[in-house]
Amino acid sequence: xxxxxxxxxxxxxxxxxxxxxxxxxxxxxxxxxxxxxxxxxxxxxxxxxxxxxxxxxxxxxxxxxxxxxxxxxxxxxxxxxxxxxxxxxxxxxxxxxxxxxxxxxxxxxxxxxxxxxxxxxxxxxxxxxx
Amino acid sequence: xxxxxxxxxxxxxxxxxxxxxxxxxxxxxxxxxxxxxxxxxxxxxxxxxxxxxxxxxxxxxxxxxxxxxxxxxxxxxxxxxxxxxxxxxxxxxxxxxxxxxxxxxxxxxxxxxxxxxxxxxxxxxxxxxxxxxxxxxxxxxxxxxxxxxxxxxxxxxxxxxxxxxxxxxxxxxxxxxxxxxxxxxxxxxxxxxxxxxxxxxxxxxxxxxxxxxxxxxxxxxxxxxxxxxxxxxxxxxxxxxxxxxxxxxxxxxxxxxxxxxx
Numbered sequence: 001x002x003x004x005x006x007x008x009x010x011x012x013x014x015x016x017x018x019x020x021x022x023x024x025x026x027x028x029x030x031x032x033x034x035x036x037x038x039x040x041x042x043x044x045x046x047x048x049x050x051x052x053x054x055x056x057x058x059x060x061x062x063x064x065x066x067x068x069x070x071x072x073x074x075x076x077x078x079x080x081x082x083x084x085x086x087x088x089x090x091x092x093x094x095x096x097x098x099x100x101x102x103x104x105x106x107x108x109x110x111x112x113x114x115x116x117x118x119x120x121x122x123x124x125x126x127x128x129x130x
Numbered sequence: 131x132x133x134x135x136x137x138x139x140x141x142x143x144x145x146x147x148x149x150x151x152x153x154x155x156x157x158x159x160x161x162x163x164x165x166x167x168x169x170x171x172x173x174x175x176x177x178x179x180x181x182x183x184x185x186x187x188x189x190x191x192x193x194x195x196x197x198x199x200x201x202x203x204x205x206x207x208x209x210x211x212x213x214x215x216x217x218x219x220x221x222x223x224x225x226x227x228x229x230x231x232x233x234x235x236x237x238x239x240x241x242x243x244x245x246x247x248x249x250x251x252x253x254x255x256x257x258x259x260x261x262x263x264x265x266x267x268x269x270x271x272x273x274x275x276x277x278x279x280x281x282x283x284x285x286x287x288x289x290x291x292x293x294x295x296x297x298x299x300x301x302x303x304x305x306x307x308x309x310x311x312x313x314x315x316x317x318x319x320x321x322x323x324x325x326x327x328x329x330x331x332x333x334x335x336x337x338x339x340x341x342x343x344x345x346x347x348x349x350x351x352x353x354x355x356x357x358x359x360x361x362x363x364x365x366x367x368x369x370x371x372x373x374x375x376x377x378x379x380x381x382x383x384x385x386x387x388x389x390x391x392x
Contacts, residue, residue, distance in 0.1 A: 014132045038168060038357050078137065085133040085147070093154050100163035107166045 011072020011080045019063070019070050032102055055098045062091045141381050148377055169366075172359040180348075184367060187344035190262065190334045191327065194269030198326060202274050203319070206281020207307075216282070223275040231333055234271065235340045238264035265342035269333055273326040280322025284315025316386045324379035331372045335364070345371075 035042025072080035243259030338346025352360025
């Protein structure tokens with residue numbers, strides 16, 4: 001008896017898993033942490049609190065595109081792969097830019113405390129002397 | 131990486147994509163955009179040490195891979211030719227692979243210290259219970275199994291009909307090995323080298339525990355001080371190094387395949 005063909009709901013499971021991991025990370029973990037030095041944990045700042053609207057919108061659009069590529073609805077797997085690949089570089093660029101931009105703004109907003117105000121980011125964390 | 135593999139892009143396209151990604155990261159680093167990051171400040175503070183530890187990391191990996199290849203390739207050949215040797219060899223190498231890396235580093239301290247004490251010229255050469263010598267020995271032991279197994283798999287995978295044809299053409303055993311078996315087995319052997327290189331880059335981090343240096347020194351220093359930036363200063367370049375090595379060796383594996391099968 002021939003096996004019944006069922007359409008695949010998920011186009012790219014690897015991409016979907018990565019997307020879900022990133023979404024959970026963004027929702028639950030702070031994007032930045034402000035602290036006076038490297039020895040204390042600091043005050044966490046979530047992604048949506050740290051970034052201006054256009055950067056959030058850009059990241060949201062890219063995330064939506066990647067989700068579309070992961071589900072591959074209405075497109076062939078090859079097109080979905082190309083879409084995922086095409087969105088990788090803008091995501092990398094925008095994430096790095098957002099990271100640096102937030103660090104620059106955190107440094108500029110720091111009050112002139114004794115010594116140099118130190119704004120810093122560790123991975124997704126940012127430190128600033130208030 | 132996953133998308134690149136799914137799309138089965140050619141070597142040139144893959145290299146171009148990697149260059150674009152590296153160029154983007156390089157442009158961000160060069161533009162001082164990321165300069166306020168604490169990670170970058172740690173890097174600026176420790177630039178000289180970072181370069182020295184990076185070179186040490188590469189030297190340890192290279193110093194382990196060369197002996198591993200020099201030992202592993204002939205052992206793989208021996209395993210292909212003799213079933214008796216093969217069983218014993220793989221049993222011993224499997225035992226090495228099951229030992230935890232930290233245990234191996236620890237186990238080597240006493241015998242190497244005793245050896246350096248008993249043979250003074252070895253001590254003068256730098257062999258001691260801690261440092262580079264036990265690190266390289268442990269890395270070689272860990273690298274042997276993938277090299278030997280892939281060499282064996284590559285050579286054993288050469289079709290018998292091909293070997294028969296080579297013999298029929300009047301080739302000697304040595305000619306068959308160099309002109310037929312090794313070129314056909316090369317992609318599998320290089321795949322083993324790829325596994326070993328990435329594994330060695332990661333394992334070298336642990337070697338910092340016994341004073342061998344490398345990027346692991348930053349990681350353990352950072353863990354000791356609860357300074358996450360120092361941990362990242364060691365971890366990020368190690369990951370980048372492993373990804374670059376994996377990518378370059380992937381290209382080499384693809385290039386070593388006969389045209390039409392890439």
